[in-house]
Amino acid sequence: MTTRKEYIQEQRLAKLDRIRSRKVDPYPSRYQRTHQISEAIALFEQQEKAGIAEAPPVTVAGRIIASRDMGKASFMDIRDGSGKIQLFFSKDKLGEEYQFLADLDLGDFIGVTGKLWRTRTKEITVQASGWVLLSKSLLPLPDKWHGLTDVEKRYRQRYLDLLTSEEVRNIFRTRSRAISSLRRFLDGRGFLEVETPVLQAVAAGAMAKPFVTHHEALDRDLYLRIALELYLKRLIIGGMDKVYEIGRVFRNEGISTKHNPEFTMLETYEAYADYNAVMKMVEEMVSTVAQDVLGAMKAGFAGTTIDLTPPWPRMTLREATLKYSGIDFEEHPEATDLRQQMLAHGMAGVDEKMSWGRLLDQVVSTFVEPKLIQPTFLMDYPVEMSPLAKRKPDNPKLVERFELFVGGIEMANSFTELNDPMEQRQRFLQQEKERAAYGDEETDRLDNDFLLAMEHGMPPTGGLGVGVDRLVMLLTDQQSIREVILFPQLRTV
RNA sequence: GGGCCGUUAGCUCAGUGGUAGAGCACCUGACUUUUAAUCAGGGUGUCGUGGGUUCGACCCCCACACGGCUCACCA
Known part of the structure; x- marks a missing residue:
């Protein structure tokens, strides 16, 4: 049985045989081009402008993406990483070589x-005086x-x-430029880029379920990191006052248009800064990146225009939940009480097994987040939701923490870092207790090695986490995180 | 995990309970300035997989797989 695909492939294999029978290597090892396609075009335009009649010959290479055969002359379009250009082949110029063009297919690479x-x-066209096959596609x-x-x-x-898609190519070009721009911004402010372990004995620093793996030689389980946080703080303790890392983190959770199991996080830590300073930095950073990448501080997103010009509005979490849900969480400090309020405000699916902090998180994601289209900072979270953040001096129930929302999506999370080792231990223990009580695998974990570091003394510090993929979604007007990740997680077939 | 939708040629898509279709691509031929070239001819398919109903299933039913959206989950 011959499928159509096999039929096409047979024809290509026959061409391959013909090519080999002429003693031509269809997969030569090297080829010396003189110009990238975009360079060749620029060169010609430049010479044309200068009034130079005869352009020098160029040698370019690329994949054949279109072919128009006219009998004794033909045109092809080839593309390399820089652009595309038209080629012209004629029998009177190429002689006997011309007929061998018949063995080329769309998808083949040639040099001309x-x-x-x-x-x-x-x-603008290359008038071929010679050509060579660089790779045959089957x-x-x-x-x-x-x-x-x-x-x-x-x-x-x-x-x-x-x-086949210019648009898709542009998304990933933008992604690359955005990440470069982030690095430039932070490098310019004296931050040091570092790398910390992906394989960790304790996956702590965020509320998420980790992936487990096993190290054979050590014969022990290791976890893929869920955050960069605790290792970067160790570096702050070590005297690196301004550090950042852009790296992949892994969370063993559901996949959605806003979640991929592995995603790219930027975290920064700055000694002697607090969350107000970080807020200011985020505004500048994101607007600078937008300016770099889009050439503007405005971004079209999901049919609306998002204005990234700083400063951005700041709202306390209490104000925001009161405004958008009608619930004042300070009046309902018990889980049962808050749950009742949530049910009274028409929320469905309120899980019996949720802690107060998790319940409040539900309120925020249901009522508040979808409303925060223009960039907005939500500030001052309850201590229950933030085991690594420092309490507000004037209200110990709240911590100095903010989250940044744009387009209804959480883009960044930041706090004035808790640097009191005794309190940090208590907060971890509280988390452990909650995990036991609620059986919640995402509850943060106690990391003794990190506590050991903090006990040696940690300066006051402002920390930040940015979801890089989500930032790229904003900059490229994509509603699905899979559109900004080259190879998103899919079930293996 | 739940709900809804989808899966037909290499690609993009039509389609009917009774012989499987189009455009592009591909093959053959014509053509020395084309731009999705054009013109003439060609047809290369496990209709996602497995069951069932039926004289007969790509179509109807069931299960499963994969994907999309969405809810849940998740910062």
Whole structure:
């Protein structure tokens, strides 16, 4: 039985045989090009501007993405990483070599030498004086006009998606530029970029369920990090006053348009700063990145325009929940009481087995977060929700913490870091108690080694975590995190 | 995990309880300035998988797989 795909492949294999029978290597080891395609085009435009009639020959290489055969002359479009250019082949110029073009297919890579000129339709074109096959493709590319629309295929075979979609290529170009811009911003402020362990004995520093793995030689379980936090704080303790890390963290949780099991986090820690200073820095950082990447402080997102010009409004969590849900959490300090309020305000699916902090988190995500479209800082969270943050001096029930919301999505989380080792131990123990009481695997974990570090003395510090993927979603107007991650997690088939 | 929707040619998509369709791609031929080239001809399919109903299933039913959206979960 011959499937259509096999039929196409047989034809390509036959071409491969013909090519080899001419003693041509279809996969040569090297090829010397003189210009990237965009460079060749720039060169020609420059010379044209200067009035130089005859452009020097160039040698370019790329993948054939279109072919228009005219009999004794033909056109092809090739693309490399920098752009695309048209090629012109004619029989009177190439002689016998011309007929071998018949063994080329869309998808093959070729190298071409020739001089540049404009066709009568004004397109800059390489007039081939010689060409060489650089790599033969054996499978057809997706439809040149429609590209790939099957989302599953787009993610599983991202290379095809990238090949056929300029938009997708641009998303990942923007992602790269945004990350460079983040680094530039922080480097410029004297932050030191560091790398900390991915494999950890205790996965602490956030409320999330970790992935477990096993180290054979040590014969012990290790966890993939769920946050960068506790190791970066160890560095603050070690006297690195300003540090940051951009790295992958892993959370063994559900997949959604806003969650991928592995995602990229930026965390910064600055000694002698507090959350107010960090807030200011975040505004500047995000608006600077937007300016760098978009050339503007405004971003179109989900059909609205988001204005990132600082300063951004600040609201306490209490104000926000009162305003958007009508619930004043300070009046309901017990879990049963708060749960009742939530039910009274029409919330469904309020789990019996949730702690007060988790319940309040529900209120915030249901009523408050969706309303925070323009960039907004929510400040001053209850201590129950924030085991690593320092209490407010004037209200010990609250901590100096903020979260940044843009487009209804949480982008960043920050606090004035708790640096009292005795209290930190108590907070960890409280978390452990809650885990026991509620059986919640996401409750933060006690990290003795981290406490040991803190007991040696930790300066007052402002810390920050930014969801880089989500920031890229904002900058590229994408509603799904999978669109900004090259290879998002999918079930293996 | 629940609900809804989807899965047909390499790609994009139509389709009917009774022989499986189009465009692009591909193959053959024509063509020396094309731009989704054009013109003439060609058809290369496990209709997601497995059951069931039926004289007959791509279509109807059930289960499963994968994906999307959504709720739950999750900062």
